[in-house]
Amino acid sequence: MIYRETGDFKTSYADDQQIFPIAQDRFAFLALMAVAFLVVPFLIDDYWEKSILLPFLVYALAAIGLNILTGYCGQVSLGTGGFMAVGAYSAYKLMTAFPSLDMSLVVITSGLITAMVGMLFGLPSLRIKGFYLAVATLAAQFFLVWLFNKIPWFYNYSATGQITAPERFAFGVPVTGPATDPWATYLFCLAFVVLFGLIAKNLLRGRIGRSWMAIRDMDIAAEIIGVDPLKAKLSAFGVSSFYIGMAGALYFAVLFGAVEVGEAFGINASFEVMFMIIIGGLGSMMGSFLGAGFVVLLPILLKTVLVDGFDLGTAFAKYIEITAFGALIITFLIAEPHGLARLWAIVKERLRIWPFPH
Amino acid sequence: MMASLSRLRLASPEGVGLLLLAAYAAYGLFWLGSIDERDRLFFYEVTLSGLLAGVMYSLVALGFVLIFKSSGIFNFSQGVMALFAGLFLTGFMNDFGVPAFLAIPLTVAVMVAVxxxxxxxxxxxxxxxxxxILFMxxxxxxxxxxxxxxxxxxSDVKPLDVGLPRGASDFLLDGYGLYVEKLEIAAAAVAAVLVVALSLFSQYTRIGRALRAVADDHQAALSVGISLRTIWVIVWSIAGAVALVAGIMWGSKSGVQFSLALIALKALxxxxLGGFTSIPGAILGGLIIGVGEKWAEIYLGEVMNALFGLNASWFTAIENWFAYVxxxxxxxxxxxGLFGEKIIERV
Structure with missing residues (x-):
């Protein structure tokens, strides 16, 4: 009754083409942003920062990246972990080589470096497709992790082989290193997610996004109507890797501060991000966020219920957690193969005609 | 074979690839002639152990191919199925004292239930x-x-001993000076038997033909009265049995543990390389990967050092990615892939 487009007259092209065509959506989005930027920073504590909000934001960024490649351009990639590692190690090298460089520039530059690497590993996509490509991207995954493990230059010849983020500043406020305020790191990540989320949304609505979707829907037909597959596929790999690289840089520098490449960016990281976009919804910005939230929160929830609720041993609880996670994924795929974003769309559809059935 | 060779154009990617391969083989033979007797023997040993390791990869890849052919599902859980089967087998044998000849059928029953x-x-x-979605x-x-x-x-490592021979093969060690594990020879023999059995099964039995029909065309198979559900259960059972064989082989080699699940990643x-739908492809692909990996492990560091002056010690532990590259x-x-069906694209 309230939530609908009736009465919201569009009098200009700009009005007609805005991201949220329904007025209530716009208000809800602005309200959410206001809460996220103005209220949460005052309430946030260490636990919420490190366990929930930061992982959610970082993974949301990675999920947007993978969704661009897999959901919008149809190129299945299992190399996400490797590309996140490129972002993380670029950030590390930049932070140590240019100590005075602002962190926001470090993160963006890391993204750009990852974009280059991503385009390089995207080259095979011009010749191979589908699962063959998925397996080929695993080559990137394993090669990159091996590279960062083996070549000492990447971890500055440190004895442990780990990389540790030194204290660095963004706009004069420390966002990495041992002494950071939760609100600062949170706002830093949030700003990246919101800014680049909007950029991604607009890319996807424009010419380049449509060329990706054309390639996804049927590449030969797209080629015939004049979409250049070389440009479309490589730009998708580039943009996607840019986002994933930034996520990797934030993951390393801001969220954890120190990582061991095989552990943090192994094949499991690739699958985790893949789960996010499948559960959230392929080819949907909203889905990237919902999926990231789901995958970040589910283990916390399961752990709380199993260890604290039923008082199980941690090892046994871990087994049950693995089982439950797998079972939930299967259940989810059966119940709604198009993900949480589809459920969200259905709810909105219902709401528009409520209280009438049709 | 000859017909397809005569159609091959040298200007095509395949022609170029073939030429490169021929040049590489010629250089390899030349190199083999130039080294001394002991190095040559070492090379043979490396090659042989590569081939046998490749057989182990093929065993896992076989399970993938069976399922992909008949249902178009890329079954990522094949490696975990090998682990699962291995866990049940060791569980039956070590915890309940069931002898191997009983425990194996019991485990097969478990896999059928799965x-x-x-x-x-x-x-x-x-x-x-x-x-x-199915992959996920x-x-x-x-x-x-x-x-x-x-x-x-x-989740601790469990030893597995179903009575397979162990240690070095005396025959090859004494006769030719080659060190080869008996277990790997046994694995090769089992794989050969498995492939022959699977081929005969799919060629001459009623169910085998139904499987091939489903692989060919789901709808056509349905319309002549083949039940997809039954076929899927059968295929997954067979894949489960193949997983058990892989589990036994890998488990005998290094104990049943979680790393078994990761060999699936090696099978990809x-x-x-072999093509998703070809059983001979899985075997040949396994052999190529096995040999290539062993060669790279031993020689790539030296080659890179000689060619680009890179530190040879960097090129250790490359087995994680070399196969993929x-x-x-x-x-x-x-x-x-080698034996995959030709991809024909239409709008």
Missing amino acids: AFAVERFVLRHLVNQEPI ATIGLAFVLEGVGDILWG PVLI LALAFLLVRPQ
């Missing part, structure tokens, strides 16, 4: 979904199998 469960609770509900479902399945296996049997390059290079030349 096949029923998978069909009933997963596949049935996902008919006609996109391949990536099998990753979920991998988590479930891993978790259930751990809950039932714990084998698959793309090899398969990738191969795919660039032949996108459908």
Whole structure:
């Protein structure tokens, strides 16, 4: 009754083409942003920062990246972990080589470096497709992790082989290193997610996004109507890797501060991000966020219920957690193969005609 | 073979690939002639152990191919199925003292039960979904199998001994001075038997023909009265049995432990090299990957050092990615794999 487009007259092209065509959506989005930027920073504590909000934001960024490649351009990639590692190690090298460089520039530059690497590993996509490509991207995954493990230059010849983020500043406020305020790191990540989320949304609505979707829907037909597959596929790999690289840089520098490449960016990281976009919804910005939230929160929830609720041993609880996670994924795929974003769309559809059935 | 060779154009990627391969082989033979006797023997040993390791990869890849052929599902859980089967087998043998000849059929029964469960609770509900959704479902399945296996049997390393021969083969060691594990020879023999049995099964039995019909065309198979559900249960059972064989071989080699599940990742390059739908491809792909990997492990460091002056010690532990890069290079030349069906694209 309230939530609908009736009465919201569009009098200009700009009005007609805005991201949220329904007025209530716009208000809800602005309200959410206001809460996220103005209220949460005052309430946030260490636990919420490190366990929930930061992982959610970082993974949301990675999920947007993978969704661009897999959901919008149809190129299945299992190399996400490797590309996140490129972002993380670029950030590390930049932070140590240019100590005075602002962190926001470090993160963006890391993204750009990852974009280059991503385009390089995207080259095979011009010749191979589908699962063959998925397996080929695993080559990137394993090669990159091996590279960062083996070549000492990447971890500055440190004895442990780990990389540790030194204290660095963004706009004069420390966002990495041992002494950071939760609100600062949170706002830093949030700003990246919101800014680049909007950029991604607009890319996807424009010419380049449509060329990706054309390639996804049927590449030969797209080629015939004049979409250049070389440009479309490589730009998708580039943009996607840019986002994933930034996520990797934030993951390393801001969220954890120190990582061991095989552990943090192994094949499991690739699958985790893949789960996010499948559960959230392929080819949907909203889905990237919902999926990231789901995958970040589910283990916390399961752990709380199993260890604290039923008082199980941690090892046994871990087994049950693995089982439950797998079972939930299967259940989810059966119940709604198009993900949480589809459920969200259905709810909105219902709401528009409520209280009438049709 | 001759006909397809005569159609081959040298200007095509395949022609270039073939020429490169011939040049490489010629150089290899030349190199082999130039080194001394002991190095040559070492080279043979490396090659042989590569071939035998490749057989082990093929065993896992076989399970993938069986399922992919008949249902178009890229079954990521194949490696975990090998672990699962291995866990049950050691569980029956070590915890309950069941002798091997009884424990193996019991484990096969467990795998058949798994096949029923998978069909009933997963596949049935996902008919006609996109391949990536099914792929993700099998990753979920991998988590479930891993978790259930751990809950039932714990996650520590368990020794497995089903009476396979162990140690070096005396015959080859004394006669030719080659050190080869008996276990790997046994694995090769088992793999050969398995491939022959599977070929005979799919060629001459009623069910085997039904499987091939389903692989060819789902709808046509349905319309002549072949039940897809039954076929899926059968295929997953067979894949389960193949997983058990792989589990036994790998378990005898290094104990039943979680790393077994990761050999599935090794089987993937084998698959793309051989083509997803070809059983001979899985075997040949396994051999190529096995040998290539062993050669690279031993010689790549030296070669890189000689050619580019890179530190040879960097090129250790490359077995994680080398197989993928090899398969990738191969795919660039032949996108459908060795024996894959020719990809014909239409609008």
